[in-house]
Amino acid sequence: MTAVRAMKLLSAFALTLALYPVGADAADPGVFPDRIVLGQAAPFDGPAKALGTGMREGLLAAFAEANAAGGVKGRRIELVTADDGYEPERSVAATRRLIEGDGVFALVGPVGTPTSKAAQPLAEAAGVPFVGPFTGASFLRDPKLSTVVNVRASYDEEAEAWVRHLTEDLGAARIAIFYQDDSFGQAGLAGVEKAMAKRGMELAARGTYARNTTAVKSALLDIRKAAPDAVVMVGAYAPSAEFIRLARKLKMETTFVNISFVGSDALARELGAEGAGVVVSQVVPVPTDSDIPMVASYRAALAAAAPDAKPGFVSLEGYAVGRLMVEALKAIEGEPTRAALLDAIRDKGAFDLGGLPLAYGPGDNQGSDKVFMTVIQPDGSFKAVDKLTPPAKS
Numbered sequence: 001m002t003a004v005r006a007m008k009l010l011s012a013f014a015l016t017l018a019l020y021p022v023g024a025d026a027a028d029p030g031v032f033p034d035r036i037v038l039g040q041a042a043p044f045d046g047p048a049k050a051l052g053t054g055m056r057e058g059l060l061a062a063f064a065e066a067n068a069a070g071g072v073k074g075r076r077i078e079l080v081t082a083d084d085g086y087e088p089e090r091s092v093a094a095t096r097r098l099i100e101g102d103g104v105f106a107l108v109g110p111v112g113t114p115t116s117k118a119a120q121p122l123a124e125a126a127g128v129p130f131v132g133p134f135t136g137a138s139f140l141r142d143p144k145l146s147t148v149v150n151v152r153a154s155y156d157e158e159a160e161a162w163v164r165h166l167t168e169d170l171g172a173a174r175i176a177i178f179y180q181d182d183s184f185g186q187a188g189l190a191g192v193e194k195a196m197a198k199r200g201m202e203l204a205a206r207g208t209y210a211r212n213t214t215a216v217k218s219a220l221l222d223i224r225k226a227a228p229d230a231v232v233m234v235g236a237y238a239p240s241a242e243f244i245r246l247a248r249k250l251k252m253e254t255t256f257v258n259i260s261f262v263g264s265d266a267l268a269r270e271l272g273a274e275g276a277g278v279v280v281s282q283v284v285p286v287p288t289d290s291d292i293p294m295v296a297s298y299r300a301a302l303a304a305a306a307p308d309a310k311p312g313f314v315s316l317e318g319y320a321v322g323r324l325m326v327e328a329l330k331a332i333e334g335e336p337t338r339a340a341l342l343d344a345i346r347d348k349g350a351f352d353l354g355g356l357p358l359a360y361g362p363g364d365n366q367g368s369d370k371v372f373m374t375v376i377q378p379d380g381s382f383k384a385v386d387k388l389t390p391p392a393k394s
Helices: 003-019 049-068 088-101 113-126 155-169 183-197 217-224 237-249 264-275 293-305 313-331 338-348
Strands: 035-042 076-083 175-180 205-209 230-234 255-258 279-282 350-352 357-359 372-376 382-385
Touching: 035 049, 035 088, 049 076, 049 264, 049 293, 049 313, 076 088, 076 313, 088 113, 113 183, 155 183, 155 230, 155 255, 155 279, 175 183, 175 217, 175 237, 183 230, 205 217, 217 237, 230 237, 237 255, 237 264, 264 279, 264 313, 264 372, 293 313, 313 338, 313 350, 338 350
Parallel strands: 035 076, 175 205, 175 230, 230 255, 255 279
Antiparallel strands: 279 372, 350 357, 372 382
16 A cells, blocks of 8 residues: 555545544434535426425525524534426435435425325335425324424315305305316315315315316316306416416306415416405415514515515425424434434424414324415405405406
């Protein structure tokens, strides 16, 4: 061995000792002396890209806010993202790359039901925390899933709010559903059927469309035949907007109610003036209400991290997920490990984000049960409402 090569090996060994002293426990993947690396698989292209982009903006705002204050016990939080196009097969590949290639500590803010259904088992098998998925699917609320931490209310809770408001506020008797023909749509459908069965009701009509398309005409014609009082919608913003636009052209006098996953701000942009009166249920407060402490903090953090970004429901949810991660990491005693993170969330139980209280415990991996009803205004903004009113006659 040459003297030069020996010196290089000695230097490398010394660096290793400096980072990981002899006798110290080996750090979990993604944990370094100066940083903790998290991963997000989400759509950053295609018709659902606004959802992935929004969640990423909110996460980055929360992490930049924490990093500016010194990080978590001296470690800054970093985020690595991978585009899955809102397709299950791509999400599996992206998630595997984040876990095995990038060696992330945890997965945060994954987007979608079909994608989460495909990717979450990889995280479970690897013991990687799966935190704050942007979906209210019931299967992720199964307490047997040891690595899953939900922030938002479930789709069942949103569906219950829809049917309660439609029947009590508007006296709706004929309710139809438009939904994405996959596990996301089926999750929403199951919630609606449960809420209606509770009231002795059945759906007046059903219409479906294929994921990542806007082919909605057949669904619209099937639903229109039933002359529904209301149409509840379980879809992404592009196809949902197309459905509403075409329904307006056909002079359908009905109430349209969308699920939170739709991407509220993108839906309002797509609809323009035709969005007035459309209802969207939300799982976070209105992002313009700075009287709510979490919203005020979010708006300041977003402005600092991404001055050109516009506040919205999706990025506010991403911010809430990021805030939970930061608070949970701070609650860990000793060095951060994946197991310690999950234990900290369960053991601490309550996290006050300043307007969206989260509560966890044995058998309960969902932090919030809150559902907020909002209505799109003529200028494209959103108004929180306690009671629905009939749509204006055209």
